[in-house]
Amino acid sequence: MARTTPQTHGEILAAAARRFGVTGYRGTSLQDIAGEVGCSKATVLYHFANKEAILTELMAPAIEVLRSLDERIAAEPEPASAQRVAAEGFVDLAVRFRAEIALLRGEFPALMQQPGFAHIQQLSERLLDALAARSTRASARIAAFVLLAGVAETCGEFADVPDEELRDALLALLRRALEPAD
Amino acid sequence: MARTTPQTHGEILAAAARRFGVTGYRGTSLQDIAGEVGCSKATVLYHFANKEAILTELMAPAIEVLRSLDERIAAEPEPASAQRVAAEGFVDLAVRFRAEIALLRGEFPALMQQPGFAHIQQLSERLLDALAARSTRASARIAAFVLLAGVAETCGEFADVPDEELRDALLALLRRALEPAD
DNA sequence: TCAGGTGCTGACCGATCGGTCAGATTAGTG
DNA sequence: CACTAATCTGACCGATCGGTCAGCACCTGA
Numbered sequence: 001m002a003r004t005t006p007q008t009h010g011e012i013l014a015a016a017a018r019r020f021g022v023t024g025y026r027g028t029s030l031q032d033i034a035g036e037v038g039c040s041k042a043t044v045l046y047h048f049a050n051k052e053a054i055l056t057e058l059m060a061p062a063i064e065v066l067r068s069l070d071e072r073i074a075a076e077p078e079p080a081s082a083q084r085v086a087a088e089g090f091v092d093l094a095v096r097f098r099a100e101i102a103l104l105r106g107e108f109p110a111l112m113q114q115p116g117f118a119h120i121q122q123l124s125e126r127l128l129d130a131l132a133a134r135s136t137r138a139s140a141r142i143a144a145f146v147l148l149a150g151v152a153e154t155c156g157e158f159a160d161v162p163d164e165e166l167r168d169a170l171l172a173l174l175r176r177a178l179e180p181a182d
Numbered sequence: 183m184a185r186t187t188p189q190t191h192g193e194i195l196a197a198a199a200r201r202f203g204v205t206g207y208r209g210t211s212l213q214d215i216a217g218e219v220g221c222s223k224a225t226v227l228y229h230f231a232n233k234e235a236i237l238t239e240l241m242a243p244a245i246e247v248l249r250s251l252d253e254r255i256a257a258e259p260e261p262a263s264a265q266r267v268a269a270e271g272f273v274d275l276a277v278r279f280r281a282e283i284a285l286l287r288g289e290f291p292a293l294m295q296q297p298g299f300a301h302i303q304q305l306s307e308r309l310l311d312a313l314a315a316r317s318t319r320a321s322a323r324i325a326a327f328v329l330l331a332g333v334a335e336t337c338g339e340f341a342d343v344p345d346e347e348l349r350d351a352l353l354a355l356l357r358r359a360l361e362p363a364d
Numbered sequence: 365t366c367a368g369g370t371g372c373t374g375a376c377c378g379a380t381c382g383g384t385c386a387g388a389t390t391a392g393t394g
Numbered sequence: 395c396a397c398t399a400a401t402c403t404g405a406c407c408g409a410t411c412g413g414t415c416a417g418c419a420c421c422t423g424a
Binding site: 387 | 395411
């Protein structure tokens with residue numbers, strides 16, 4: 001029905017984002033997405049090579065920002081300054097892409113083990129290292145992990161809180177919660 | 183093979199815990215569990231009504247402790263003392279049952295929407311409220327959410343850190359990270 | 365007018381899921 | 395021995411999954 005024109009690609013992407021946000025990646029079937037768009041499942045797979053390709057395209061901008069943050073962190077010589085850059089950069093990223101992060105809905109660990117997402121695992125580990133001020137103390141790494149996982153899990157909730165207020169709250173939390181460099 | 187005797191029930195439970203811990207609840211099939219035990223899938227379903235029943239029995243002790251913590255929190259008249267009881271109780275619970283919590287592997291949100299786990303959602307919300315020192319300020323609730331989700335996500339990792347060290351690190355983090363009562 | 369490309373679809377595929385069921389095997393009891 | 399009840403299993407079920415494919419309708423340009 002209705003001449004859809006080639007904007008279908010974008011419609012599928014938007015519909016997938018909506019569905020992933022509600023039922024998660026694994027919990028959303030291609031049929032679900034097709035139903036939301038109003039096309040057939042075959043049409044979805046005409047525009048995207050497979051299901052993972054939809055998620056990849058959806059997450060691409062956020063991943064690119066994460067990658068550039070990783071570079072900025074690596075360029076910092078001092079643990080203390082790297083920690084600051086990591087905290088500010090991560091909170092900024094989490095707030096800016098909170099919709100995208102939310103749609104992972106806790107499936108982050110499972111997705112990381114999948115090929116094509118393996119390099120993100122490395123980025124996360126380096127981010128963790130920077131947040132722990134490159135310390136090997138267990139307490140420092142534990143605190144960094146709690147905050148990393150917690151912020152990622154949180155930013156999707158509180159959809160009613162404006163970006164700036166959310167960013168300020170998260171940044172204030174990280175500042176008082178992270179252990180300072182040795 | 184091998185006369186298994188009625189200890190099979192416990193073996194299935196242990197195997198399920200191991201598998202859930204690796205691939206998560208949804209990512210583990212009854213066939214996987216049966217394979218780990220060395221019995222047939224039908225045997226698993228002879229000992230348990232269905233897949234959810236395995237998870238329920240596995241989580242029962244942790245849920246019972248959470249329920250009793252909820253009562254202790256509710257009995258505290260002051261927000262400040264309720265916050266302290268909530269923080270200490272939650273960290274203690276997270277560390278004691280870290281294996282059980284780990285096997286949820288971020289599927290917590292999805293599981294909560296399932297009947298039979300709905301009441302845990304309420305317990306979590308009341309715990310969040312106490313950690314936020316019953317404040318309605320967005321920053322307080324955001325901090326409480328980050329720490330709640332973060333600790334839950336964290337305690338499964340760091341399996342090599344002893345209970346006491348993990349508990350001390352988490353408690354110290356919560357003490358400096360939570361906003362004090364108004 | 366017609367050939368060819370684009371967008372799209374219904375029908376279908378093999379795999380896997382949770383779950384059922386009739387029946388085989390075993391252990392205990394009289 | 396016979397009988398019963400508990401334990402266990404292979405075969406099977408319907409549903410759903412991601413993905414494939416031949417072909418239909420439409421548009422465009424030669």
